[in-house]
Amino acid sequence: MSSKNDSLIDEDIDYQTVSTGHSISIERPERLHEWLKAEDIEYIRHKFFSHPLQKLNVKELREVLDNLSIQFTDIEYNRLYLKINQNRDFLCDWNEFISYLIFGFQEDDPSTQKEALILPISTAPVVKKSEHRSPICSISLLRAQVDEVDEEDISKQLNGALEDSPEACGMWITASREGQIRFWSNTLEPLRTGVSTSIHLKMATWILQVQALSDVSIVCTSSTERELRFHETVASTFTLRIVIRSLPFAVCSMSYSFHPKGKTNSKLVLGDYGGNVRILEFTPFLRGPFQSKPGAALVELFWTDVLKGKLPLMSVREYPNIHSELIQHVYYSIRMNSLFVAAEYRNAKKYRARCPGLIIASGEDKTYFRIPMGVSCFSVSEKNNIVVTGGPDTFVRVWDVYISSKPSGILTGHNGGVVYIFVQAEEKKIYSVDYHKIIKIWHMTEYTLLQTFGDLVRILSSETDLCYMYHPLSRDLLVGGRKLISIKCCARIRVDLTDGNTHAAPVSVVLYNGLFRNVVTCGFGSYIIVWGPWAGR
Structure with missing residues (x-):
């Protein structure tokens, strides 16, 4: 039992520890788990259970630690004992002591360190009227000069909020079927409008896709008239410069890749309804084939003329019948020098569930990723050499780009086909959107679900045919339908x-x-x- 003197010492311990009257010197933290070995813990356990009360008071525990050559100053030891003795009876039992050690081990164990409780999507979406006469059918991003950098270098170049300098983060471009084109700032403020129509047909056009060629300030549109129209956007203009007519099939998917410093040729990738892929390649130097020439306001030619080289500074490479179904998504990776092409194969009986949903073409070599029912969308993380696919089977698959036999991970949880995917390599997160407008956020390496975001169901309750575009610099996901919705995804820290x-x-x-x-x-x-x-x- 504790003596009267021990009780007086215990009272001194309490007041001396929480007192702020004494000067604080640099002291080592009371982290016993860093200094105790397994045999030391067993020795302390024996001392506890050999005691008549199976408890140790202040002096007895200090003597045990002194025997193990663990020395503390009076202030350090007083603070340590108060942390161990949770019930404040100044008699420490074995359960209190071992619990203190366990908490110390857990604090240092990386596997038990949880991420911050800040959800990736933690702010309310911004909703705007689209100002189109019909629903938006395609969205693109006309990048600014500061945005033409690798994603891994983006964070190094940000010194303030993007909203403070909207001209530095590019413009959104939205298109509707009737040919109306609208330009928006990063904060969804309308900037200007344009119209993309056929110069020969008297009937109304039908736009399928819009794609911004950022390094040459051109906006390309494709239509059911099997045309490609290149519009100039220099100095707030929207002027038709080049029209390519009579393509073999209408283009239903487009992607554009360019080097930030113009060291390689820029590539416009076209996927059509016939399962073919064509790459228009040109040099961005002096805007390549789109440079202004006196007396030539509009260049009009047929696709066969382009194949014959009649369009200066532009070459064509074709991948005929790379898929037997229409192309859903295309992307050219300049870093990997590879073409990614995806298609859906919904006739499972015809293809016996062995569908080449994703094909990676590098030169003449092709790698097939066989996925049931094919692939509707994918996202490539060039930094991590992975590609994430989603399709009608509702599964999100993570692949190593060099291993096509088996996915690295399969993410389940969607109740509808996956229609859009993007990756945040810096945050190690994967975002997937399904047909029912549910957004799910996954951890890229642990393959765990972090968040399910369903506000789009409430905002766009009656719409299903939506289009999506992610801005990697501002981390905004833009959703287009009869409304424009901007969702901040894991917002960047305001370093200012x-x-x-x-x-x-x-x-x-x-x-x-x-x-x-x-x-x-x-x-x-x-x-x-x-x-x-x-x-x-």
Whole structure:
């Protein structure tokens, strides 16, 4: 039993530890788990259970630690004992002691460290009227000069909020079937409009896709008239410059790849309804085939003329019948020098579930990724050498681009076909959108579900045929239908307001815990941060 003197010492321990009157020197933290070995823990356990009370008071526990050559100053040991003795009876039992060690081990174990409780999509979507007469059928992004960088270098170039300089993050381009083209700022403020129509047909056009050629300031549209129309957007204009007519099939999918510094040729990839892929390749130097020439306001030619080389500075490469179904998604990776082509194969009996849903073509070599019912969409993370696919079978698959036999991971949870996918390599997150407008966010390496976002069902309750486009710089997902919806996905830290480790909004409350020597701060941004000021954490 504790003596009267021990009780007096115990009272001194309590007041001396939480007192702020003494000067604080640099002391080592009370992290017993870093210094104790397995045999030391067994020795301490024996001391606990050999005691008549199976409990140790302040002096007895200190003697045990001294025998193991673990020395503390009076202040350090007093604070340690108070942390172990949770019920404050100044008699420490084995359960309290081992619990303190377990908490220390868990704190240092990387597998038990949870991510921040901030959801990837934590802000309300921004909803705007589309101002189109019919629903939006295609969205593209006319990138600005600052946006023409690799994704891994983006964070190094951001010094402030993108909203503070909308001219630095490019423009959204939306198109509707009747040929109306609208330009929007990154904050969805309307900038200007244009019209893409056929110069020969008297009937109304039907737009299928729109694609921005950012490095040459051109917007390309494809239509059911089997035409490609290239519009110039220099100096707030929207002027038709080149028309390519009579393509073998109407183009239903487009993608554009260019080098940020113009070191390689730019490539416009075209996928059509016949399962063919064609690549228009040109040099971006002096805007290539789109450079202004006096006396030539409009260049009009047939596709056969393009194949014969009658369009200067532009060459064509064809992949005929690369798929037996219409092309759903195309992408050319300049870093990998490879073409990615996806198609759906909904007739499972015809193809016996062995559908080459995704094909990677590198030169004459082709790699087939066989996926039941094919692929509707995919996203390539060139930095991590992975490709993420989604299709009508509702599964999201993560593949190594060099291993086509088996996916690295399969993500299940969607109740409808996956229609859009994008990857945030910096945050190690995968975003997938299904036909029912449900957005799911997954961890890229652990293959776990992080969040399910269903606000689009409420906002666009009666629409299903939507189009999507992700802005990797501002991290906005733009959804187009009869409305325009912008969703912030894992928003970047405002480095002009915070260094990333503190509050981005005014601090409302500051509290200090004298026992654990922690500072707790609360801010108007609804974030609570616990600081370890003496350890610099």
